[in-house]
Amino acid sequence: EVQLVESGGGLVQPGGSLRLSCAASGFISTDHYMDWVRQAPGKGLEWVGRSRNKTKSYTTEYAASVKGRFTISRGDLQNSLYLQMNSLKAEDTAMYYCARVHAANWYFDLWGPGTLVTVSS
């Protein structure tokens, strides 16, 4: 089955760090651009960042709100995507989704169910 499943969310104190994982199955994730999108409780969707595919050397792009604090990386053997989050703030509290970018049409065609990150003391 083609799917994405996120993990690693939880409660963390302000200033702390957390690493999220996204496990892909049923397709080769290294062939695709893969992104992270978040949604604060009761709010809209916010793009976090992107990892381009293997052909593009997994280069990255980030939203201004997370640049310098968050890092997206890949794990080839595990067909996984990661989001390392440092210097976390209360406003980073959100459901974090990983999403696959359609190879030909460039939209988010596959999403995981999300993992919840809560930043609070």
Added chain:
Amino acid sequence: DIQVTQSPSSLSASLGDRVTITCRASQGIIKNLVWFQQKPGKAPEPLIYTASTLRSGVPSRFSGSVSGTDFTLTINSLQPEDFATYYCQQYHGYPLTFGRGTRLEIK
């Protein structure tokens, strides 16, 4: 940044009604816009991409159109499962940006 202004923010309609939701991009994005449906506690699901292409498996009562920088999602003959929140998103340039959402409620 490319801003995407979505309206209305909420909408009440009855079963069988036709509704339209619009998104206006702050600059030209060609047709690089997707519409998502999101239900409570679930991830968004794509409905229409490249402004007007219906994704496989999505009912034909959903349609999308574009005129310049104005994008429209139309839902004909509303069904119970259509009551949800809808988002547009541009993927023309970085940062990728979403509209603020339209909550479609039963009247």
